[in-house]
Amino acid sequence: MSQNIKILPGATVCEDCTLEGDITIGGGTVIHPRVTIIADGGPIIIAEYCIIEEYSTIIHKKSDKQENPPKPLFIGAHNVFEVGCRLESSFGHIGESNVFECRSFVGVNVKIGSGCVIGAACNLTVTQTLADNTVIWGSEHHNREALEKQPSQLLQLDFLSKVMPNYHRLRKPNVHKRLPSRQSQEISK
Amino acid sequence: MAYLTQPDYIKYVCSCGQLKPITNLYFCRHCLKIRCGFCICHEVDSHYCANCLENMPSSEARLKKNRCSSCFDCPSCFHTLSTRATIAQPRQDPAAGDAKIENKQPKKMYYLSCFNCRWTSRDVGIPDQPVASGGWPERTNPFAARVNQLLDYYKAIAQQEKQEKLDRERKKFAIRGKYMNLTDKTGLTGAMARNIAGLASSESSSSAIANFVPSQASEEVEELPEDYHTQEVNLKQITSMRQRLRAAEWQPRSAARLQPAARALSVKRSQRCRACDHNLTKPEYNPGSVKFKIELLAYYHVPEVKIISYETVKPGETTALLLKLTNPTAHEMQVRLLQPQDVPEVEEREEPKSIEKSLEKSLNLEKDSSWSKVLQRRAALPTACAVRAPDAALTLAQRDDAAEYDDDPQHDTSDIIMWRKSNKLALRLQVATAAGAAPGGPARAALALQYSYRNTVPPAAAAPAPRDHTLYTTLVIHLGTVAE
Numbered sequence: 001m002s003q004n005i006k007i008l009p010g011a012t013v014c015e016d017c018t019l020e021g022d023i024t025i026g027g028g029t030v031i032h033p034r035v036t037i038i039a040d041g042g043p044i045i046i047a048e049y050c051i052i053e054e055y056s057t058i059i060h061k062k063s064d065k066q067e068n069p070p071k072p073l074f075i076g077a078h079n080v081f082e083v084g085c086r087l088e089s090s091f092g093h094i095g096e097s098n099v100f101e102c103r104s105f106v107g108v109n110v111k112i113g114s115g116c117v118i119g120a121a122c123n124l125t126v127t128q129t130l131a132d133n134t135v136i137w138g139s140e141h142h143n144r145e146a147l148e149k150q151p152s153q154l155l156q157l158d159f160l161s162k163v164m165p166n167y168h169r170l171r172k173p174n175v176h177k178r179l180p181s182r183q184s185q186e187i188s189k
Numbered sequence: 190m191a192y193l194t195q196p197d198y199i200k201y202v203c204s205c206g207q208l209k210p211i212t213n214l215y216f217c218r219h220c221l222k223i224r225c226g227f228c229i230c231h232e233v234d235s236h237y238c239a240n241c242l243e244n245m246p247s248s249e250a251r252l253k254k255n256r257c258s259s260c261f262d263c264p265s266c267f268h269t270l271s272t273r274a275t276i277a278q279p280r281q282d283p284a285a286g287d288a289k290i291e292n293k294q295p296k297k298m299y300y301l302s303c304f305n306c307r308w309t310s311r312d313v314g315i316p317d318q319p320v321a322s323g324g325w326p327e328r329t330n331p332f333a334a335r336v337n338q339l340l341d342y343y344k345a346i347a348q349q350e351k352q353e354k355l356d357r358e359r360k361k362f363a364i365r366g367k368y369m370n371l372t373d374k375t376g377l378t379g380a381m382a383r384n385i386a387g388l389a390s391s392e393s394s395s396s397a398i399a400n401f402v403p404s405q406a407s408e409e410v411e412e413l414p415e416d417y418h419t420q421e422v423n424l425k426q427i428t429s430m431r432q433r434l435r436a437a438e439w440q441p442r443s444a445a446r447l448q449p450a451a452r453a454l455s456v457k458r459s460q461r462c463r464a465c466d467h468n469l470t471k472p473e474y475n476p477g478s479v480k481f482k483i484e485l486l487a488y489y490h491v492p493e494v495k496i497i498s499y500e501t502v503k504p505g506e507t508t509a510l511l512l513k514l515t516n517p518t519a520h521e522m523q524v525r526l527l528q529p530q531d532v533p534e535v536e537e538r539e540e541p542k543s544i545e546k547s548l549e550k551s552l553n554l555e556k557d558s559s560w561s562k563v564l565q566r567r568a569a570l571p572t573a574c575a576v577r578a579p580d581a582a583l584t585l586a587q588r589d590d591a592a593e594y595d596d597d598p599q600h601d602t603s604d605i606i607m608w609r610k611s612n613k614l615a616l617r618l619q620v621a622t623a624a625g626a627a628p629g630g631p632a633r634a635a636l637a638l639q640y641s642y643r644n645t646v647p648p649a650a651a652a653p654a655p656r657d658h659t660l661y662t663t664l665v666i667h668l669g670t671v672a673e
């Protein structure tokens with residue numbers, strides 16, 4: 001598999017994690033140690049200000065009807081992936097400000113809007129589309145609609161990006177200028 | 190831990206005949222009997238809020254409808270709500286925007302939020318509060334007046350009925366003039382006081398009954414809205430049955446009408462042996478403490494039996510069963526395995542009654558002991574499987590916390606004892622199963638233990654009680670299912 005990891009300036013990516021395939025990590029995003037991101041079925045683009053915690057797994061799975069060139073998996077800004085969650089999406093797009101709580105599982109055919117919360121240990125396996133601001137919780141997968149998006153984790157991000165370098169080896173940003181295409185939102189210099 | 194997460198493989202027979210695991214049983218040191226939650230007296234010691242740990246006298250608790258005034262439960266998932274702070278920004282509150290910009294100082298505002306389902310008080314439009322606790326808008330029940338009226342009415346009826354009963358009773362006593370003296374001195378004085386009080390309040394109660402207007406059923410019912418059957422249902426906007434019943438006063442139909450519910454109080458309770466009135470458990474008063482002042486649990490007094498392993502039970506065959514016995518007391522214990530039918534009947538010894546005690550009993554009508562006849566029954570013990578109990582006294586050493594670290598078990602030469610280790614003993618036993626045992630049915634065997642018990646209760650000065658006792662307990666061992 002081709003290794004093509006692009007880390008934008010301002011991103012905090014620990015060395016002790018598995019990154020495979022074509023992955024772009026946006027500025028301000030924090031990736032904890034022991035994270036697995038595998039871009040198997042196409043590139044993965046993680047936008048700005050996401051938190052990806054320990055033992056979470058993000059896989060862009062190869063699908064049967066593979067497009068050529070492969071469709072990228074775009075993960076919007078301000079998403080939080082809590083400890084041990086697993087996302088196996090093959091849809092091209094995950095919205096922003098979602099929270100994937102601890103040990104949650106999102107299967108291949110789940111489309112996720114923005115501001116959704118997938119509760120701790122909730123399993124989404126059936127083909128479905130989560131409308132914006134859907135909250136799923138509990139062993140019975142109750143769901144409700146929140147009025148507004150989940151508050152952003154900017155304070156936490158700030159703290160993590162300050163503290164992480166003191167305790168972990170980090171991967172250095174390797175892209176120093178604005179990307180010519182695809183996501184060209186503001187990138188802190 | 191095993192007692193919390195696993196099924197109860199071993200159940201003890203309580204003196205009332207219930208089968209319970211040892212962790213659910215109590216041991217009365219005064220009666221020297223096993224008791225359980227079913228056959229003891231539960232008393233509420235104090236009310237407190239389990240979230241903020243605030244203590245509340247029972248009168249205040251009743252006034253506040255047994256709810257905490259500062260803690261709330263999530264109306265959506267019933268988890269406790271947490272208070273969250275935000276820095277108020279004019280953007281968040283466009284109506285009061287101008288005022289906020291003027292005094293530029295960032296102001297802390299608070300809202301309630303649920304960490305489980307992420308419900309917030311903002312979801313239903315409750316404005317943020319400037320103080321961290323309290324000040325949340327209270328919603329009044331639209332039917333509060335009617336509910337109060339009903340309450341008054343039923344109270345008045347109860348009062349009236351009580352009064353009538355009292356009058357009847359008094360007539361009865363009047364006929365039996367001979368006893369008047371005794372009752373005058375004791376029971377009736379209280380009743381008479383109540384009587385007088387009742388008379389005084391009977392005026393108001395009769396007015397409550399007279400002024401009461403019963404509900405009227407009306408012919409006309411509001412029409413359903415036009416689009417009732419055609420409108421698409423959005424389940425996310427409709428409350429569930431549980432959510433509605435949780436807020437019994439207003440029973441909101443739409444999720445947008447949910448309100449934080451004041452948290453229900455918890456109680457600390459003490460438990461009392463019904464036979465001797467001694468406390469079995471008494472918690473510490475401080476709500477933050479999980480310790481007990483008195484804690485007479487069977488787990489600390491009765492030998493504990495655990496299954497190590499067993500062979501599958503087959504009809505008409507003898508299979509092996511490995512058990513572990515533990516002595517939880519600080520004294521050496523002699524244990525003997527018996528068949529349940531060999532346990533001697535314990536005759537109810539009537540304790541020598543003193544005059545005061547019998548008088549006290551006669552006054553206290555609630556301390557009627559007829560309950561025991563109603564409650565007590567014989568446990569139905571399984572008979573299909575029988576544990577072959579060798580007739581030998583086994584000695585269990587006392588509990589020694591230091592010996593925990595001593596980890597080489599001593600192997601005994603005896604054919605039933607596998608090993609001993611400080612206060613523990615492993616036994617190899619045989620289970621004989623009747624040929625007629627139904628395959629597929631549960632395999633259960635009953636076993637009785639005779640054990641010596643040293644009572645450490647300081648004996649009463651008058652009657653020095655014997656310190657060493659021989660006690661019996663019966664237990665039922667679950668051995669899976671009977672094989673084909």
Ligand SMILES: [Zn+2]
Nearest residue numbers: 217220462465
């Ligand atoms: Zn007792």
Ligand SMILES: [Zn+2]
Nearest residue numbers: 203205225228
């Ligand atoms: Zn009982």
Ligand SMILES: [Zn+2]
Nearest residue numbers: 238241257260
């Ligand atoms: Zn409270």
Ligand SMILES: [Zn+2]
Nearest residue numbers: 263266303306
């Ligand atoms: Zn909730």
